[in-house]
Amino acid sequence: xxxxxxxxxFLSSAWTTNVYAQxxxxxxxxxxxxxxxxxQQLAVSRLEEQIGKQKTSEIRAQALPQxxxxxxxxxxxxxxxxxxxxxxxxxxxxxxxxxxxxxxxNASASGTLTQQLFNQSVFTGLQAARSGxxxxxxxxxxxxxKVIYNVSxxxxxxxxxxxxxxxxxxxxxxxxxxxxxTQSQLDNGLAKRIDLDRIKVNLVNYQTQKTQLINQLKVDExxxxxxMGMPVTxxxxxxxxxxxxxxxxxALTQDFGSFNLENRTEFKVLKKTEELQQxxxxxxxxxxxxQLSFNAQYSYNGLSNKFDLFxxxxxxxxxxGMANVGLTLKIPIFDGFARRSRVRxxxxxxxxxxxxxxxxxxxxxxxxxxxxxxxxxxxxxxxTQKENVALADxxxxxxxxxxxxxxxxxxxxxxxxxxxxEAQNSYNEALLQYKIAELDLIKSHGNLxxxxx
Numbered sequence: 001x002x003x004x005x006x007x008x009x010f011l012s013s014a015w016t017t018n019v020y021a022q023x024x025x026x027x028x029x030x031x032x033x034x035x036x037x038x039x040q041q042l043a044v045s046r047l048e049e050q051i052g053k054q055k056t057s058e059i060r061a062q063a064l065p066q067x068x069x070x071x072x073x074x075x076x077x078x079x080x081x082x083x084x085x086x087x088x089x090x091x092x093x094x095x096x097x098x099x100x101x102x103x104x105x106n107a108s109a110s111g112t113l114t115q116q117l118f119n120q121s122v123f124t125g126l127q128a129a130r131s132g133x134x135x136x137x138x139x140x141x142x143x144x145x146k147v148i149y150n151v152s153x154x155x156x157x158x159x160x161x162x163x164x165x166x167x168x169x170x171x172x173x174x175x176x177x178x179x180x181x182t183q184s185q186l187d188n189g190l191a192k193r194i195d196l197d198r199i200k201v202n203l204v205n206y207q208t209q210k211t212q213l214i215n216q217l218k219v220d221e222x223x224x225x226x227x228m229g230m231p232v233t234x235x236x237x238x239x240x241x242x243x244x245x246x247x248x249x250x251a252l253t254q255d256f257g258s259f260n261l262e263n264r265t266e267f268k269v270l271k272k273t274e275e276l277q278q279x280x281x282x283x284x285x286x287x288x289x290x291q292l293s294f295n296a297q298y299s300y301n302g303l304s305n306k307f308d309l310f311x312x313x314x315x316x317x318x319x320x321g322m323a324n325v326g327l328t329l330k331i332p333i334f335d336g337f338a339r340r341s342r343v344r345x346x347x348x349x350x351x352x353x354x355x356x357x358x359x360x361x362x363x364x365x366x367x368x369x370x371x372x373x374x375x376x377x378x379x380x381x382x383x384t385q386k387e388n389v390a391l392a393d394x395x396x397x398x399x400x401x402x403x404x405x406x407x408x409x410x411x412x413x414x415x416x417x418x419x420x421x422e423a424q425n426s427y428n429e430a431l432l433q434y435k436i437a438e439l440d441l442i443k444s445h446g447n448l449x450x451x452x453x
Contacts, residue, residue, distance in 0.1 A: 025239040028155050031228055032452050035151045036144060038229030045143040052136035056129035062122045066114040073309070074106040103303040105317070107310075110299035117294055117327075120286035128279035135272040142265045145448045147227065152439055152451055154224040159241040160432040161220055165213045166240075167424045168206055174417060175203040182410075195410045202414060241431070256375070256441060259368040261361055263446030270360055274353045281346035287339045291330040298323040364444070371440035378434035385427035392416070392423040 036042065079100040088097060116122055178199050185191035222232045261267050302309045304317030332339070399416040402408035442448055 025237050027239065028152060029452060031151050031155055031224070032148055034230065035147050035228040036452075039147045039227065040229055042140070042143050042147050043229075045140045049133075049136040049140045052133050056133055059122075059125045059129040062119075063116055063126060067111065069109070069111045071109045072107070075307075076102055076104050076106065079104070104305045105303070105307055105309055107302040107317075108299055110297060113294075113296040115294045116291075118290070118292040120289040121283055121291075124279060124283045124286050128276060128283065131272065131275050131279060135269070135276060138265060138269045138272055142269055145265055145443070148448045148451055149439060149443055150227045151224065153436060154220065154227060156432055156435040156439075158217065158220045158224060158238055160428050161213065161217045162238060163241050163428045164425055165210065165217060167421055167428070168210045168213060171417065171421050172203065172206045172210060175199060175206060178413075179203060198410060198414065202417075241428075256372045257445055259365060259444060260446075261364060264364050264444075265446060267357075267360055267364060270353065270357050274350065274357065277346060277350050277353055281343060281350065284339060284342040284346055287342075288332060290332070293328045294325075295328055296323075296325040367440065368444035371437055371444050374437035375434065375441060378430060378437050381430040382427070382434060385423065385430045389420070389423045389427050392420040396420045 079102050081098050082101045084097045084099060087093070179196065182191050182196045182199055186193065186196055221236055225232050225234065225236070299322045300319060301322065302317045302319045304315065306316055308315045309317045396413075396416040396419070399408050399413050403410065403413045439448075442450065
């Protein structure tokens with residue numbers, strides 16, 4: 001079976017070509033780096049960031065000169081008629097005279113230049129556009145942190161599920177040996193059939209648990225692959241959970257650091273949203289300001305009764321140039337209070353964002369306190385469960401020895417074995433809860449990218 005590893009070079013993010021190096025186990029850092037390169041949600045966020053940069057360019061263009069060129073050619077199939085007073089009719093004095101006006105063919109080419117000299121809306125838009133780029137960058141960072149958190153939580157969940165599977169397999173091995181021993185005792189008349197059947201029932205139960213855990217583990221792996229942006233058809237190989245490393249780190253956890261709201265990307269996004277809304281209000285207010293622009297135009301027109309406008313020296317057409325420059329001043333006077341309504345809407349939106357900032361501050365502060373409390377609780381639970389596993393293991397070993405000597409019955413042995421399995425699973429679950437609490441604490445400090453190192 002081919003094993004998934006993270007290659008040094010990804011030749012195709014679309015996986016049209018799979019690249020494998022020497023088989024190795026997938027580390028958390030490998031999974032995180034892969035996810036940051038292939039997660040679809042993060043890719044969409046990066047595209048949004050690029051769109052934001054293009055919006056800035058679009059707004060900046062409004063402050064630059066606008067140059068347009070037009071050209072036209074017209075065939076006056078039926079010319080306009082002008083009626084002259086009868087006094088001008090020399091042939092029939094007093095009778096109005098109708099004359100066709102213009103030429104059959106007209107051609108025109110013109111260019112127009114416009115430059116904003118003062119437009120407060122455009123200038124405000126430029127400031128808002130730069131702030132908008134920062135907003136999209138923060139959104140990308142927020143999505144990146146979300147991917148890191150989700151991948152890490154799912155990764156630890158897979159490792160714990162593997163450990164639970166190991167515990168069940170260990171129990172299956174114990175029950176298998178016990179079945180063989182009891183069968184031998186039964187054959188020699190030293191055990192009862194009902195004892196053998198009870199052991200076999202426990203063995204089947206553990207085998208069923210194993211099948212369920214294998215299926216759950218596959219589901220966990222698939223969920224991890226989805227967040228990583230990896231096809232679910234690929235195989236992954238995970239290392240065994242480093243219990244001793246987690247225990248050692250947990251034992252050394254003393255300083256939780258101080259909470260700084262400014263480090264949280266979620267808070268930065270809301271602050272940037274508030275800044276953008278302030279620019280929006282400023283843009284509405286700027287609509288009260290007059291606008292001044294410079295404009296220049298030049299046109300070249302050709303007139304002829306024949307279609308020989310472009311025959312150079314042999315043409316009957318006459319060509320005339322025309323140019324003008326000027327200033328355009330637009331002064332807003334009354335728009336039915338539309339501008340006032342837009343400014344008021346912006347003020348109300350700012351009030352909404354302010355309330356969101358207050359709620360966000362409360363949520364993030366509470367999340368930090370909860371993460372700190374959960375770690376403290378997990379440390380206590382880990383210590384207690386580790387001692388419980390050691391005690392349960394000692395009880396099982398003693399009960400098994402007594403059972404072999406005929407000093408303990410089968411019920412005692414099975415109860416001791418069940419207690420040991422429960423203690424081992426509770427210990428593994430405590431380690432997972434510690435890692436999740438640790439993730440929450442790292443997130444509260446705004447340091448999730450540090451998991452990549």
